[in-house]
Structures are given as C-alpha cells and as structure tokens.
Amino acid sequence: MNIVRILFSYVIFPGFIFTAVVGLFLTWIDRKVTARIHWRVGPPWFQPYADFLKLLLKETIIPEGSSKTLFLLGPLLGLIGMSIFAVMLFNMNFNPSGSFVGDLIVIIYLLALPPIGIIIGGSASKNPLASVGASREMTQYFAYELPFLIALVSIIIKAGGSVKFGEIILAQQAQGPFLYSISGVIAGVVIFLCIQAKLSFVPFDIPEAEQEIMAGPYIEYSGVTLAIYKMTRAMMLLLLPLFLISVLWGGFANWWAILKLLLIVVLIILVKNTNPRLRIDQALKFFWIGIGALSIIGLVLAFYGL
Amino acid sequence: MGNARLWGLKKSPWVFHLAAAPCNNCDIEILDLITPRWDVERFGIVLVGSPRHADALLVTGVINRKTLPRVLRVYEQTPKPCLVIAIGTCACSQNIFTPSYNVVGPYDKHMPVDVYIPGCPPKPESMIMGIVKALKRL
Ligand code: SF4
Numbered sequence: 211m212n213i214v215r216i217l218f219s220y221v222i223f224p225g226f227i228f229t230a231v232v233g234l235f236l237t238w239i240d241r242k243v244t245a246r247i248h249w250r251v252g253p254p255w256f257q258p259y260a261d262f263l264k265l266l267l268k269e270t271i272i273p274e275g276s277s278k279t280l281f282l283l284g285p286l287l288g289l290i291g292m293s294i295f296a297v298m299l300f301n302m303n304f305n306p307s308g309s310f311v312g313d314l315i316v317i318i319y320l321l322a323l324p325p326i327g328i329i330i331g332g333s334a335s336k337n338p339l340a341s342v343g344a345s346r347e348m349t350q351y352f353a354y355e356l357p358f359l360i361a362l363v364s365i366i367i368k369a370g371g372s373v374k375f376g377e378i379i380l381a382q383q384a385q386g387p388f389l390y391s392i393s394g395v396i397a398g399v400v401i402f403l404c405i406q407a408k409l410s411f412v413p414f415d416i417p418e419a420e421q422e423i424m425a426g427p428y429i430e431y432s433g434v435t436l437a438i439y440k441m442t443r444a445m446m447l448l449l450l451p452l453f454l455i456s457v458l459w460g461g462f463a464n465w466w467a468i469l470k471l472l473l474i475v476v477l478i479i480l481v482k483n484t485n486p487r488l489r490i491d492q493a494l495k496f497f498w499i500g501i502g503a504l505s506i507i508g509l510v511l512a513f514y515g516l
Numbered sequence: 517m518g519n520a521r522l523w524g525l526k527k528s529p530w531v532f533h534l535a536a537a538p539c540n541n542c543d544i545e546i547l548d549l550i551t552p553r554w555d556v557e558r559f560g561i562v563l564v565g566s567p568r569h570a571d572a573l574l575v576t577g578v579i580n581r582k583t584l585p586r587v588l589r590v591y592e593q594t595p596k597p598c599l600v601i602a603i604g605t606c607a608c609s610q611n612i613f614t615p616s617y618n619v620v621g622p623y624d625k626h627m628p629v630d631v632y633i634p635g636c637p638p639k640p641e642s643m644i645m646g647i648v649k650a651l652k653r654l
Contacts, residue, residue, distance in 0.1 A: 241557070250555040257528065257560050264524030264571070269595035271568060424565030432568040432595040 224300035226293040233444035234258040236475055240447065243479045258444065262437055270433030276336040284331020285431070285438035291323025292445040298375070299449060303456055303463045306376040306383075313373040314362055317453070321408070324442055325351045328417070331439075332427025343426025346490050347410075347417035353497040354407040354414075360505040361400040364393055364512035365457050379461040387460035392516050396508030398458050400501055402474070405450045406481060407497070409443065413485040414493055451475055525571060525597065526651050528560035532570035532594070536587045538577030542604040542637040546574055554640045559648070572599040572647075575629075578606040580618045584626065591627050599650060601631040603643060608632040 219225055237258045245252025272278055298312040298320075325347055332344030368388050369378040388394040407414035418426035428439055451474040455462045459470055488496065535543050549556045550563055564570055567590050579587060591600070602623050605611040613619050623629050633646040 245555070245557060249552045251558050252555075253557050253560055260524050260527035260560060261530075263520060264528050267521040267524060268571075268597070271593075271595050420565055425569065428569075429566045430568055436569060 219297050219301075220293060225297045226289075229292070229296040229445045229448055230441050233446070233448040234262060234441070236447045237440075237444045239472075239475060240479050240482075243476060244483055247480075247483045262441065265437035265440065266434055268433040270435055271430075273336055273430045276430070277334040280330050280334035281430075282435065284327045284334060284427075285435045285442070287327030287330065288324035288442040289327075289438050289445075291320045291327075292442055292449060295320040296445065296449055299452055299456060302375040302379060303461045306379040306461070312375045314366065314375060314378075314457075315373060317375070318359070318362070322351070322355075324446065325408075327442075328427045328439075331431070331435075335427070335430035337430050339423040340427050340429050342423050343417045343429070347427060349490055350407060350410075350414065350416055350493060353494045354404045357400050357497055357501040357505040358404040360502070360509055361397040361404070362457070364397050364505070364509040367509070367512045368393065375456075378457060382460045387458060389458045389460075393508045393511035394458055396504055396511065398454070400505045400508065401454050401458070402477070403497075403501055405454060406478060407493070408450060409446055409478070411478060411482040413481075413488045415487055416490050416493055447475065447478075451478070521597075522654060526654060528562075529571045529599070529647070529651065530562045530564045530569055531572045531574050531601075532564055532567045532590075534567075534573050534575045534587065534590055536575060536577045536579055536583040538604065538606060542576040542606070545637040545640055545643070546576070546603065548640045549643060554644065556644065556647075559651075561647070567594045570594050570598065572601055574601050574603055575607050575623055576603045578610050578613045578619055579621065579623055579626070580616075581620055582618075584620050587623075588626060599630045600627060601633065601647065601650070602629050603633050604638060605634050605636045608634050611636060 221227060235255075235258070238253070238255055241257065242252040272281055295317065298317065302312050328347050329344045329351075332340040332347065365378065365388060366373055368391075369381045372378065372381070382388055389398050410417055418428060423429075428436060431439060448471075451471050452462055452467075454474060455467055455470050461467075462471070533543065533546055548554060549561070567573070573591065573594060575587065577583070591598075600623065602608050606613070607623055609622055610616075610619055620626075631646050631650040633643055635642055638646075
C-alpha cells in the first residue's frame with residue numbers, strides 16, 4: 211500500500227504528471243502574454259499540449275557519431291530531478307511538520323540536475339553549436355549559483371539556523387513571511403533573478419541564444435527527447451516560483467498562493483520581454499559583482515535580524 | 517495514434533526556413549509572417565532555428581549545383597513526417613533563371629514538395645492561405 215502511495219505521489223500528484231500539465235499551461239501564459247506585449251493575438255490555450263503531443267509522436271533522431279547513452283541521459287536527468295523536487299516541495303508545504311525529511315541542501319542538488327542534463331546532452335550531441343551552448347550553460351550555472359546560495363543562507367539564518375524545509379515554513383507561519391523585511395526583499399530579488407537565469411529566459415538566455423547559436427544544446431534533439439526538455443522547462447516554470455513562494459512568502463498551502471504564483475510568473479515574463487540579452491561575461495559580472503554584493507548585504511542584514 | 521499524430525502536426529507545425537540562393541525578397545516576406553500584422557503563431561506556427569525541430573521546410577530560391585547537395589542534406593536531417601513548402605516562383609518553377617547553366621531544376625525534381633506558393637515574392641496572405649490549405653488536406 212505504501213509503495214503504491216509513494217509511486218502515486220511521484221508519478222501522478224504532485225510529481226510528474228500534475229506538474230507537467232500545470233507547467234505546460236504556464237508556458238501558454240508565457241506565450242500569450244508575450245504575444246500581447248508584441249501586440250499580437252498569440253496561440254490558443256491548447257498550443258503547448260499540441261506541441262508536446264506532436265513532438266512525442268515524431269521521429270527521434272540520434273545524430274551519427276554522438277555518444278548515444280549520454281545523449282539520451284541528458285533530457286532524463288532534468289526530468290527526474292524536477293519530479294522529485296515537485297514531490298518534496300508539495301509534501302513540505304502541505305505537511306510541514308511531517309516526518310518527511312527534506313532540506314534545502316537536497317533541493318540545491320536537485321535544482322542542479324537540469325543544467326547538468328543540458329550540459330551532458332549538449333556536449334554529447336557532436337555539434338559545435340551545441341558544445342558552445344553547453345559551455346555557456348556551465349559558465350552561467352556557476353554565475354548564478356553563488357548569489358543563489360548566499361540568499362538561501364540568509365533565509366536559513368532567518369529561520370533560526372534550520373536547513374529543514376518544513377521548519378522554514380513553520381517559522382514563517384509563526385512570525386509572518388520572511389519577505390516582509392529588508393533582508394527578505396533583498397533575498398527575494400536575488401532569488402527572482404536567479405530563477406530568470408535558471409529558466410534561461412532573456413536577459414539570461416545566453417546558452418540557447420536563438421539568433422547566434424540557434425537553440426544551443428538542444429540543436430540536435432528531435433522528437434521525444436526534445437519534448438522531454440520542453441517539459442522539464444515547463445515544470446521549472448511552475449516549481450521555481452513555487453519554491454520562491456515557499457521559502458519567502460509563507461508557503462503555498464492556501465488559495466492566495468495561486469495569485470502569488472501568477473504574479474511572479476507574469477513578472478518573469480515581463481522582465482523577459484523588456485530586456486536585451488547579455489553577453490556571457492556581462493552575465494558573470496552581473497551575478498558575481500552586482501547581485502553577489504547585494505546578496506551579501508542581505509546576508510549581513512539577516513544576521514542582525516533586520 | 518494516427519489521428520493524434522495528425523492533430524498534433526496540424527496544430528503545431530514548426531517551420532525551418534531553408535534559403536537556398538533566393539534573392540532574399542521571399543525571405544523578408546516570410547519574416548513578415550511572424551510580425552504582429554499576420555502573426556502566424558495563432559495557428560501554432562513557430563520559426564525554429566534547427567532542422568531537427570522542424571515539421572515543415574520553407575524552401576525559397578532557385579536550386580543550383582552548389583545548393584542542391586546542401587538542401588538534400590537538410591531534408592534528410594529533418595525528422596519525418598515533414599512537409600516541404602516551396603515559396604516563390606523561383607522554388608516552384610525556375611522563374612527567369614530557367615536558361616542558366618547552373619540551375620538544376622525545380623525542387624520537385626529532387627524531393628517531394630507538398631505546397632507550391634507562386635509569386636515573386638508571394639504576399640504573406642497567400643503564404644498563409646497555402647499553408648492552411650495544405651494543413652487541411654493532410
Ligand atoms: S521568387 Fe522572386 S522574390 Fe522570391 S527569391 Fe525568386 S526572384 Fe526573389
């Protein structure tokens with residue numbers, strides 16, 4: 211019985227299928243809002259599902275001379291990481307005092323899986339543009355991970371030194387969301403920008419810059435494998451804002467969370483549509499110097515309880 | 517299975533723009549399609565950067581000895597099922613280049629072409645009409 215429940219939670223709700231369906235819906239919101247900003251009509255609501263179905267039923271080509279195992283492992287890694295992340299996030303929010311041990315350190319590792327998958331897949335596909343994309347992805351990962359970690363440390367300090375996800379949420383329920391303080395706002399801004407980079411949205415879409423290196427690491431992927439990449443991205447579009455809500459904005463075990471989620475997603479889309487792409491060195495400088503300094507200020511403020 | 521596949525293909529044809537020695541006029545008209553005025557994303561049509569992602573190849577320009585092997589290569593790289601849409605008189609017949617020594621015939625001599633959209637260059641409206649007609653016929 212227990213095994214069935216665990217399988218259910220990983221595969222159907224809140225793991226893989228639920229997150230994928232909602233995430234694909236959010237990508238429709240992304241495309242529709244983008245279209246409205248461009249003064250266009252935009253695609254119908256079922257567009258992401260149609261794209262997904264079509265990709266699933268198309269031929270999948272493995273390029274000649276590529277490393278087959280790694281090429282196929284790339285998309286899977288990210289998908290697995292995001293499914294586990296979804297289960298942990300939902301469990302922690304709806305049952306914060308439960309015995310399920312989920313801490314932020316595990317989540318940091320799980321969030322590293324999609325970029326690792328992209329790097330592996332991109333370098334395995336034997337295409338010069340894909341390798342350029344993979345190397346940029348790697349650089350960008352190192353760029354945004356530093357401020358992201360510092361911001362998380364300031365959250366841990368605010369939660370009284372606990373790295374347990376459940377306790378962070380309980381602390382917020384007891385003393386109000388962390389976002390309503392100076393260091394909380396700073397951590398929010400830092401994590402928001404890191405989410406933008408994790409999703410590789412403009413201004414941080416350097417790894418897959420459509421106009422210079424076509425689709426970067428995805429260039430050789432077709433059919434099912436491309437569908438999995440797209441779905442992982444869709445799941446991240448749902449899970450990362452939810453993560454922001456749960457570490458800073460009081461968890462999402464209430465109906466307000468839907469509004470908060472939509473607000474963050476629309477903000478991400480607005481930033482995406484009103485900025486030019488940075489170069490990779492500019493992104494590195496931006497994250498290490500600008501945002502890094504900001505996150506350290508936040509850390510000091512959090513230390514003094516502001 | 518077949519129905520689902522057809523529905524997916526009809527609702528989200530991603531196109532790859534394969535410019536094989538056109539005069540560039542047809543290409544500009546193709547780019548018009550994604551501007552707010554015509555906005556083909558309404559039909560799920562997206563311009564993609566890699567033939568591996570494409571469901572339809574938009575071929576423009578008159579095919580010659582240099583471009584033929586490359587066009588065939590890209591056609592082979594595209595995952596099937598894939599449509600080939602010949603845009604412009606150059607691609608459909610050979611326009612004014614017929615007597616040239618370097619021209620090796622229109623596209624349908626070398627690969628299956630599903631839609632012909634004549635015009636020099638064709639209007640965006642006629643391209644949309646051609647593509648929609650082709651999708652209906654699938
Ligand atoms: S059909 Fe006309 S506009 Fe198009 S590529 Fe040929 S010459 Fe140029």
